[in-house]
Amino acid sequence: MPLIKINGIEAEVPAGINIIEAAKQLGIEIPHYCYHPGLKVVASCRMCLVKLEGFPKLVPACQTPVREAPPDRKVDGKYDMVISTNDEVVKDAQESILEFLLLNHPVDCPECDQAGECLLQDYTYRYGKDHSRFEFDKRVPPRKDLGPEVLLVSTRCILCSRCVRFTQEITGTKELFVKNRGARAEIEVYPSQSLDNKLSMCVTDICPVGALVTKDFLFKPRNWRYQKTRTVCPGCSVGCNVQIEWMEEDNRIYRIKPVYNEHVNQWWACDDGRLLYHTYEKLPRLEYPMIRQNGELQRTNWKKAYQTVIEGLKKYKADEIAFIGSGFLTNEENYLLQKLAREAFGSQNVALSDRVVKEDDVVYPKFIIKGEKAPNVQGATDMLKPSVTLADVVAGLQKGTIKAVFWAGGGVTAPLEADHLDALKKAEFLVVMDVAQSPLTELATIVLAGASPYEKEGTFTNYQGRVQRIRQAIMPPLAARADFEILEALLDLMDVAVYLRPKKAFDEIAATVADYQGMSYELLGELGWKKGDPVPEVSEAQQ
């Protein structure tokens, strides 16, 4: 590996990576705007200029790869490259680029949603001047409504062209371009087009300043006021790594942003996934356990609900009871559900609900959005090892061979078809554990109020077989509980096992389920572990 020296620090770094990445490995920040590791290098912002020994001009660090020097060209006889990022010339360049970028910038930080996570702010503090020498009228290009989710505040734009390259390279949809020349240049959407691809909000993530903003986050509270929870998006079976930004005081989600995971979503996430929290917010959520009395569902307490479930199910023979798992429940929950079926009640009627919204996959040049709109169908299959299908259960209900059903929902499922509802009407005893009121809860004998995927812990297994941790952001509403807790309590009452935490259930999964052997929360780390892969090295997640 080439031996380089940056600011006097020596290190061997892999050939081929650029100087920005090399410096990062040494803990040295090289400020940059147009460079993004997921996009083509254009070296146009000139913020990353550094001094490279032997070169007459400053070189852009993003454009300059680390390489081996021939033996006679080594600096001081041993270094392949000697770089300075804090030489006076470099500092002068950094300060001047920031001065240039701020000439026409409105410095409207007090009303800008990007404030606090803005590279123009951050770098100006670190490398810039504290005053402007520009005394002329500033340019005021118009605000633009680029598409259904994204606004462009052109005055704040520094023309790094990341957004344009994103639509060229990642989605291939090419809605954006640069209009006009020189200082009049502006980002623009092509006439009669709209920035309406399914990943459109990603341009606001990669915009280093506050020029591109999402309509969803417009004028919401400052980003530093949020709690931030890293988890997995429940929108489809891709399992994008996301950060949920939420507030403790009102228990609400304010924004969901992608988090880098090289194996799953890189830097991206789809608009549907980011905005899915609104769907959950609008659901008529179940807030208490309920028992049907005199034909009406009545609010009850958990102790009574648990007892009623157990007493109710105990009245039936093992093969008269069916348990329906779900692709919205975590691995731990599905595992406990089948354990409740097989070990507590001796029933082999374990099925996986196929009530999952199915669309076509959306395939972009560098991203795929799965049409299977549930996060854990793969994991549910692994955990439940379904011995029957939902159709078998429906048939059993119609024939009268199945009389009691324990139904788990857990998320935004596809609506039940009429023949399902007809069959479920015939159930003598129907337990529904779900997040929202539905035609199904109307039929239920007992309703157990569960938690949404944003409200609980556990693991999901994505369509590739990658097992990833999900973490609780907000609390379930009122008395609703994580489905894990519900299932755990039932198993406890049946004297089968005590788990307390999903982690303990996962340890048991790791010991008993074939493809999950050897896994643990620690080893899943931030990036997850794909079934069948060698033990991953646990490392800090790259941001």
Place this chain on the structure above:
Amino acid sequence: MFEKVLTQHINIPESQSIEYYLKHGGYQAFQKVLKSMSPDEVIEEVKASNLRGRGGAGFPTGVKWGFVPKDDSKPHYLLVNADESEPGTFKDRLLINGNPHLVLEGAMIASFAIRSNHSYIYIRGEFVKEARILEKAIQEAYDKGFLGKNILGTGYNLDMAVHRGAGAYICGEETGLIESLEGKRGWPRIKPPFPAIEGYQHSPTIVNNVETLACVPSIIERGASWFKSIGPEQSPGPKLYCLSGHVKRPGVYELPMGTNLKEIIYEDGGGILDDKKLKAVIPGGSSVPILRADEIDVAMDFNSLAAIGTMLGSAGTIVMHEDTCMVDALLNLLHFYRHESCGQCTPCREGTNWAEKILHKIESGHATEKDVELLGEVANHINFRTICPLGDAAAMPIQSFLKKFGDEFRAHVGVGHCPLNSRL
């Protein structure tokens, strides 16, 4: 006595036609190349001639051709840069007008040398008439069998076409030209890769200036040593000097490379307009550092001008007499560079815009000493920090005007108007 090579037929009305060109020895060099030389021999001959690019940078043409890979499977492209738009420069236009087939023949030989079967002439959008002339000349060359399939029975194929630019100075920069030719915005590319390895359509590409290519047929015909005997050996050959500004006889003059600037102005140009005193000369097109009147006793070639801190550039020689306001002159140039900055990289996009505003303030007499200093600082912050040379091209005049005529800038401070009463 110097014998004109490029412009000897220029003022003859029928000189545009292929018949006239053939009658005066046209396409002999191309036939010689096709029938008796290998591409490498052509490259070696041009290398030996020390021909240096006439577009402005002065890069040795043969060396450039030699960078093209010899055994790859990609198509190669020869692009003729006829996007002449540097203020003060008007030589390529004359060549296209007066001797289009000479340009075509040079392009054909260059194409053969770099093993290219496709050549495009990228011509400045405003040159409508010249584009038609070239299109007609290309058609004539096809008709006579100098272009097309199996040229003159030698098995060599070459197609040539004219592509008109859309009015951007930056498309004269070779990678901006390539982007534009590909149908994109004319934003210069970062290098490496250099066009000779990866240019038009990701394939090896050579971009040559019109005048450079016009020199090639005579090198082939008369030999490298003949060419080298004209002017200084390190940058030899006939050269077109574009003389404009305050001279009695402005125009394009074909003279040996290395002709003295003073001689060009006073003998060929007939001296200063109205017999006024000379104040300054921009020797090589608007982007090169300016010379004071006492600095013009210099040979007009790449090395001699570099030695006194300026450049031959495109040899666009702009003469200014004593009545010229240097602030106004610089403001004029900066207006151009601000308008033509492509907007891709920060220092040029923002810096040219800012510098023009400051200059405007100085010229109107409302500036302070600080503004004059600031102007110099802005130029220093642009220079050498951009992707393409347009940034430098805007910064160098500012730096040199301030260095050589700084007093005049300071004389504008606080006066409330231009002391020379020029434009504002």
